[in-house]
Amino acid sequence: MAFFEVTGITKFFGGLAAVNDVSFQVNEGEIYGLIGPNGSGKTTMFNLINAFFPLTHGEIYFRGEKISGLKTHQICQKGIGRTFQIVKPLRRMTVMDNVIASAFLHVNKKREAVKVAEEMIDFCGLNHYQDKLAKSLPIASRKRLEITRALATRPKLLLLDETAAGLNPSESDEAIELIKKIRDSGITIIIVEHIMKVIMTISDRILAINHGMMITEGLPSEIASHPEVIAAYFGEDYRAQS
Amino acid sequence: MDTFLQTLVAGVLKGGLYAIIGMGMTLIMGVMGIINLAHGQLMMVAMYIAYVCFTYFGLDPYVALLVTMPSLFIMGVIIQKYLLNPLAYIEAILPHNQVLMTVGIAMVLTEVIRFIFTSNYLSVQTSYSSSTLHLASLSFSVPLTIAFFSACLLTAGLFLFLLKTDVGRSIRAVAQDAEAAQVMGIDSERIKAITMGIGAALVAAAGNLLLPVYYLFPDIGRPFTTKAFVITILGGMGSTVGAILGGVTLGLAEAFASTYKGQEYEEMTGLIIFVLVLLFLPGGFKRLTKV
Amino acid sequence: MKRNIIPLIVLAVLLVLPFILRDPYYLHLMILVLMWVALGSGWNLISGYTGQVSFGTAAFFGVGAYSAALLMSKLGISAWWGLPLGAFIAVLLSFPFGWISFRLRGPYFALVTLALNEILRHIATIWESLTDGMVGILVLQTFISKQPYYYIMLAIAVTSIIVIKLVMDSKLGYYFVTIREDQEAAESLGINTVYYKMVSLCISAAIIGFTGALYTNYMGFIDPKIVFALGDISIMAILVGIVGGVATIYGPAIGAFIMVAVQEFFRTAGFGLFIYLANLTGWSFMHTAVKYISQAHVLSFGLLVIFVIRYLPNGVVGDWDVIKRKFSFGKTGSV
Numbered sequence: 001m002a003f004f005e006v007t008g009i010t011k012f013f014g015g016l017a018a019v020n021d022v023s024f025q026v027n028e029g030e031i032y033g034l035i036g037p038n039g040s041g042k043t044t045m046f047n048l049i050n051a052f053f054p055l056t057h058g059e060i061y062f063r064g065e066k067i068s069g070l071k072t073h074q075i076c077q078k079g080i081g082r083t084f085q086i087v088k089p090l091r092r093m094t095v096m097d098n099v100i101a102s103a104f105l106h107v108n109k110k111r112e113a114v115k116v117a118e119e120m121i122d123f124c125g126l127n128h129y130q131d132k133l134a135k136s137l138p139i140a141s142r143k144r145l146e147i148t149r150a151l152a153t154r155p156k157l158l159l160l161d162e163t164a165a166g167l168n169p170s171e172s173d174e175a176i177e178l179i180k181k182i183r184d185s186g187i188t189i190i191i192v193e194h195i196m197k198v199i200m201t202i203s204d205r206i207l208a209i210n211h212g213m214m215i216t217e218g219l220p221s222e223i224a225s226h227p228e229v230i231a232a233y234f235g236e237d238y239r240a241q242s
Numbered sequence: 243m244d245t246f247l248q249t250l251v252a253g254v255l256k257g258g259l260y261a262i263i264g265m266g267m268t269l270i271m272g273v274m275g276i277i278n279l280a281h282g283q284l285m286m287v288a289m290y291i292a293y294v295c296f297t298y299f300g301l302d303p304y305v306a307l308l309v310t311m312p313s314l315f316i317m318g319v320i321i322q323k324y325l326l327n328p329l330a331y332i333e334a335i336l337p338h339n340q341v342l343m344t345v346g347i348a349m350v351l352t353e354v355i356r357f358i359f360t361s362n363y364l365s366v367q368t369s370y371s372s373s374t375l376h377l378a379s380l381s382f383s384v385p386l387t388i389a390f391f392s393a394c395l396l397t398a399g400l401f402l403f404l405l406k407t408d409v410g411r412s413i414r415a416v417a418q419d420a421e422a423a424q425v426m427g428i429d430s431e432r433i434k435a436i437t438m439g440i441g442a443a444l445v446a447a448a449g450n451l452l453l454p455v456y457y458l459f460p461d462i463g464r465p466f467t468t469k470a471f472v473i474t475i476l477g478g479m480g481s482t483v484g485a486i487l488g489g490v491t492l493g494l495a496e497a498f499a500s501t502y503k504g505q506e507y508e509e510m511t512g513l514i515i516f517v518l519v520l521l522f523l524p525g526g527f528k529r530l531t532k533v
Numbered sequence: 534m535k536r537n538i539i540p541l542i543v544l545a546v547l548l549v550l551p552f553i554l555r556d557p558y559y560l561h562l563m564i565l566v567l568m569w570v571a572l573g574s575g576w577n578l579i580s581g582y583t584g585q586v587s588f589g590t591a592a593f594f595g596v597g598a599y600s601a602a603l604l605m606s607k608l609g610i611s612a613w614w615g616l617p618l619g620a621f622i623a624v625l626l627s628f629p630f631g632w633i634s635f636r637l638r639g640p641y642f643a644l645v646t647l648a649l650n651e652i653l654r655h656i657a658t659i660w661e662s663l664t665d666g667m668v669g670i671l672v673l674q675t676f677i678s679k680q681p682y683y684y685i686m687l688a689i690a691v692t693s694i695i696v697i698k699l700v701m702d703s704k705l706g707y708y709f710v711t712i713r714e715d716q717e718a719a720e721s722l723g724i725n726t727v728y729y730k731m732v733s734l735c736i737s738a739a740i741i742g743f744t745g746a747l748y749t750n751y752m753g754f755i756d757p758k759i760v761f762a763l764g765d766i767s768i769m770a771i772l773v774g775i776v777g778g779v780a781t782i783y784g785p786a787i788g789a790f791i792m793v794a795v796q797e798f799f800r801t802a803g804f805g806l807f808i809y810l811a812n813l814t815g816w817s818f819m820h821t822a823v824k825y826i827s828q829a830h831v832l833s834f835g836l837l838v839i840f841v842i843r844y845l846p847n848g849v850v851g852d853w854d855v856i857k858r859k860f861s862f863g864k865t866g867s868v
Contacts, residue, residue, distance in 0.1 A: 050721055076723030084721075090714035092335065101707040105723040108704055153723050277640055279647075325839065334846035335779045337713075338586045338640055342771065345588075346838030349764065353832035357825070464763075468651060471644055479639070506659050513652045520633045520641065 001064045003028040003188060004157055009058030009068075011041075011048055011212075018044045020212040021058075026157070031179070031189045033203030035196075035223070037232055041212035042192040043085055046159050049190075050075050050082050062157065077105065081155030083146035085162040085192075089134035095145055096121065096130045102152035116152055123185075124148040124178060140171040147178065151187075158182065160191040164198045176202055200224060208232070244379050249501040250494070251380055257493025258390035263448045263466065264473030264485035264492075265400060266441035272417035272480030273437040274326070276340045280348035281445055282466030287351055288314050288446030289462070290359060292453050296366045303366055303453045304388070310450050311443040318442030321347060322435040348463065356460040364458040371454045389451035396447055397486065400440075404482070413437055417480060445470070465509055472512040476519050478528020487527045491515070540783060547687055551680045560679045564751065566793045567683070568744055570690035572766075573773035573785030574697050575740035580771070581780035582701060583733040584713025585635075589646025591766035592653050593623040593738045597745025598760040599657065602670040607663070612672050615746035623742025627734045635730045638716075647763075654761035669756025672749055682751045689747060690786075693740045698782050700736065709733050710780075764831050769796070772834065775841050778850025787849055795837070799830035 002025035011019040019041045026032045034042050047053045049060060051072045060068040067075055076082075090098050096117060103116035121130050124144055129137055134145060143163055150158055160179065164172040172195065179202055183189055193199040199206065199220075206223045208215040210232040216223065223229055263285065270278045288310040295301035295309055325347065329340050336342070368385075375382040404410040415423040416433045424430050449466075456462075473492055477484025492512055499511040519526060547563075554560055572590060580586045600622050601615020626649075634645040657664045664670065676682060700706050708729045711719045719726050749755050760766070769792060777788020802808055802823040811819030845852050 052717070052721075071725070072720040073723050073725045076721055082721050084718070088715045088718035090711055090718065092714060093710060097707065097710075101711045102722045104704040104707055110703060113704070113707075149722065277644060325843070328843065332843070332846050334842070335584075335713075335851065336581065336586060336775065336846065337584050338643055339842050339846060341640055341643055342586070343839060343842050345768065346835045346842065349768070349831055349835030349838065353829070353835060357828070357832070468648070471647075475644065506655075510652065510655045510659070513648050513655070516644075516648050517633065517652075520637065520645065524637050524641075 001061065002026065003063060004190075005061040006049070007059050007061075009045075009048055009060065010056045011044060011053060012056045018212050019048060022209065022212070022214050023058075024207050024214075024217060026188060026190060028188055029183070029186065030204040031183050031191060031202050033199045033206040033220070034190060034192045034209065035194075035199055035206055035229075036209040036215075038194075040210045040232075042209065043161055044212070045209075046082060046161055046190075046192065049159060050080060076153055076155075079154070079156035080159065081150035081153050081157070082159035083143070083150050083161055083163065085165065087139075087142045087146050089137070089142055089145055091133070091135035093134055094131050095126055095134055095137070095148075098134050098145060099148050099152045102149045105153045116154075120148050120152045123151065123181070140167050140174075143167070143175070144178070147182070151182065155187060157188045157190065160189060160193075162192055162194060164193060164195050172198060196224075245501060247380055249497045251382060252386075252501075253494035253497030254490060255383070255386040255390045255493070256497060257490030258393035259386075259448050259452060259489075260469060260473055260493045261486040261489030262393045262396050262444050263470050264477060264489045265397065265482050266444035266448075267470040267474045268477060268480055268482060268485040269413070269417075269437055269444075270441040271474055273413060273420075274322075274340070274434055275420075276326075276338075276344070277471055277474070278344050278438075278441065279341060279467055279471070280321075280344040280351060280463075281441070281470040282468070283348040283351040283463035284314060284317070284442045285445040285449035285466050286458075286460065286463035287317070287355065289449040289453050289456075289458050290355055291446075292450045293364055293366055293458055296368075296453075303368065303450055304392075307447060307450050310446045314446035315439040315443040318439035319435045321442075322438035323431075326438070327431050327434060348467065352460050352463055359460065361460060365456070366453050366458070368454050383455060385451075385454040392447070392451055396444065400444070400482070409433075409436060413440075468509070469512050472516045474526075475516055476526050478526030481526070481528040484527040544691065551683050557679050560683055562793060562797060564679065564683050564686050566789050567686040567690040568748065569769070569773050569789035569793055570786045571686075571693045571744045572741055572770050573777060573789050574690075574693040575737045575744070576770040577774045577780065577785050578697055578700070578709075578740075579730075579733050579737040581774055581784075582706065582713065583709040583730060585642045585730055585734070586640075586771075587646045587737070588643055588763075588767050588771070589630075589650045590741055590770035591761050591763060592646065592649040593626070593741040594745035594748070594766050595653055595657065595755075595757070595760035596623050596626055597742035597747075598749045598755045599664065599670075600742070601746035601749040602672050602755050603663070605672045606665075606670050611675075612746070612750050613675070615749060616743050619746030620739040620743040623738040623745070624735045627738040628731070631731045631734045632727075635727045635734075647767075650761060650763055650767055654757050657757035657761060664757070667756060667758070669754055669759075670749075672753050672755075674753045675750065685747065686751070689744060693744075694782060694786065696736070696740070701782070705729070705732060713780075764834060768834060768838065772837060772841070775846070775848050776837070778848030778852075779846075781848070781850040784848050784850040791849070795833060796830055799826055799833050802826040 004026040007023045008021050009019055010017060010021055034045065036042050048055055051070060055068055059066060062078060062080060067078055099117035099120055100113045103113040107113050107116065121127055124147060126141065126144055126148055129141055137145060164175045167175060176198055179189065191199065203220055206220055207217045208223055208229045215228045215232060216226050267278060267281050291310045291313055292303050292306040295306040296303055325343055326340050329343060370384045373384045375384060375387065404414055412428045412433050415428055416430050420430050469492060473485055473488040476491060477488030492515065495511045495515060496508050500508040523529060550563065551560060572594065576587060576590050597619030600619040601612040604610045604615045604618060605612040630645050630649050634642040658666050708724050711724060712726050712729060716726055773785055773788035773792045776791050777786065778784025803826065807819060807823045807826060811823055
């Protein structure tokens with residue numbers, strides 16, 4: 001059985017299918033990329049995996065256990081952490097307290113939670129900001145805080161939603177470094193990303209979707225040259241010309 | 243059987259009035275996203291205005307509608323503009339500070355009226371206050387019947403306004419998505435002020451129509467605020483059609499509780515409905531009908 | 534250590550206060566202040582820290598008060614046993630109502646607590662065979678002197694502050710604030726928000742119910758209008774919380790002092806100042822003024838709610854920097 005497996009998940013909003021019969025498997029230790037144009041259902045997919053929305057059809061398995069049907073907080077407790085595209089910092093808490101609050105998932109004593117939090121802040125390089133209020137951070141650091149916080153819950157699988165969006169080139173290079181570092185520490189990652197450069201450099205495998213349906217799955221090089229992917233991103237005309 | 247039918251009639255007639263109370267509230271809920279806990283108190287103020295019109299100027303309560311509705315409209319606009327809208331720019335730890343603000347407004351309105359008129363019970367005795375129409379074995383209170391049909395007219399008017407006018411369309415746009423409406427060039431603060439004004443004017447009409455058959459005292463506002471939020475929750479927040487159904491349901495439930503269990507249970511009825519709705523039908527009638 | 538010095542000094546002063554303050558009237562006021570410290574702290578836990586605005590302090594307070602009174606009047610058991618019982622019943626009551634509202638998103642909790650408040654007042658009024666309705670229940674006081682009550686109330690006030698301080702420094706506290714700041718983020722960080730909101734409500738209800746039972750013991754008389762009062766209990770609790778400082782440990786203590794002073798100022802027409810002036814000058818309008826001022830305490834509450842929300846949303850403690858800036862403007866004005 002795969003480390004993480006999604007079989008035939010479907011989500012209807014009213015009569016519209018936001019995600020339609022999507023299946024894929026993720027192996028332990030890899031970075032699995034999810035691409036698709038705006039509104040293609042990438043974030044919805046994350047919201048389905050961590051149960052913000054109930055599934056219409058389909059099942060989700062994690063480490064041999066069925067997790068579809070569980071509540072959001074239970075899914076996190078099983079070891080799936082996530083970040084948000086539109087970041088959700090706990091605004092009136094310091095960066096340190098943000099991370100401490102997450103670290104409490106697996107420890108009960110404050111002393112231990114602080115230790116975990118310090119480790120994670122170190123790991124993600126947020127030391128500089130640790131006593132600042134979360135609302136006062138610049139966007140790049142807020143995105144980093146999202147990741148730090150998710151890591152403090154000790155996930156085995158991390159869902160990263162548009163971590164590099166809105167960052168300048170040097171910041172986005174740093175983000176890539178961080179994501180690689182996380183993978184090297186033994187955490188499996190599913191990443192949704194709009195910026196092609198980011199996703200092509202770090203993903204081991206990529207799934208392309210459009211209109212909530214799977215187009216193709218494969219290695220980054222295969223995806224980049226796949227005609228339907230190109231069509232979805234650049235329109236029919238582009239394919240005709242090339 | 244007669245008692246049953248009579249209660250049914252009384253319930254429906256009262257329900258018509260509750261519907262316009264609820265519609266104002268639900269409109270405010272839809273556009274501002276807040277429960278207006280000063281709703282009944284606004285109605286109370288309108289009733290006092292109508293009382294003054296009747297007692298000092300000899301104005302019939304139905305004519306006084308032309309005074310109370312515009313006055314309350316202006317009052318609603320002022321409240322929204324100067325007390326509620328500014329709160330959007332205040333960084334407060336406590337959520338729902340706008341709801342709290344309406345509670346403060348409710349208290350101030352009640353006490354100011356108490357200062358002016360004292361706590362004494364007042365009433366408006368018109369020639370038709372206690373006259374009734376008879377249809378078969380049923381009797382219809384004349385003022386309540388007039389109130390019911392006026393409520394129907396006002397409802398129709400509100401729907402026309404929301405569907406056909408530019409302001410009405412803007413109100414619906416803001417209710418659906420305030421941010422998107424802002425992007426489309428709708429001044430959402432102005433729309434909010436107008437909505438509050440309309441809500442206040444509607445509840446003013448309800449109070450005014452109720453005046454010939456009701457006692458008037460400063461604390462009358464609170465039970466009506468409770469009724470208003472019960473109707474809003476029952477109908478589904480933000481749904482005008484739901485508010486009509488909710489209003490009639492509450493009117494009927496109260497009438498039956500009061501006939502068969504005793505007057506003192508009337509007020510409890512709404513509260514019990516409220517709890518039951520949250521238990522078994524969170525989202526209210528709106529969930530059932532998708533209107 | 535340094536941060537605890539001021540509260541410790543205040544505590545020391547409060548401990549010796551009854552020996553200095555001989556006048557039972559002022560001691561009574563201090564007992565009320567301490568009662569509001571406990572009630573305000575209870576409200577602050579669920580509303581200020583956890584972000585679930587409660588309009589139902591009176592519901593839990595009244596349930597505690599009636600538990601104590603009914604123990605005495607119906608079973609002949611000392612009303613002091615009402616303290617633990619009141620806390621227990623308040624917690625029991627918070628289960629169904631918390632469950633109803635916490636699973637829904639929106640202002641439901643505020644409405645449910647408001648409705649609960651009204652429902653209980655109606656029940657206490659209508660169910661005459663149990664509660665004697667509007668007549669109320671009389672309970673004989675144990676002590677004639679106010680001093681014992683003062684120290685018991687002080688113990689409760691201090692205990693509630695310590696309990697909340699400990700809670701807020703633990704996992705619970707971090708989870709409460711996380712829930713207030715962002716419910717969705719909290720869920721995705723593995724926090725069972727319904728459960729933790731429930732825990733917060735239970736602690737809050739226990740503190741308030743306990744205090745309510747003590748109120749019965751101290752005052753010796755309760756009726757539905759007094760203990761289930763929306764304005765004088767539920768709104769007062771909100772004001773104590775906001776004026777002092779939302780989501781601060783010592784805010785409710787400061788808020789309680791200010792609010793009891795305000796309440797008493799109006800009730801006694803400026804602590805008798807206006808009556809004194811009226812008698813001194815013999816002006817008849819002064820007497821009228823006295824009458825109006827003593828009627829104006831609810832009005833003053835309403836105006837305070839509006840003012841505080843508009844200009845001091847985080848209270849004296851929370852907005853201390855803002856206040857300091859306003860008043861020190863003259864000194865640093867050139868900057």
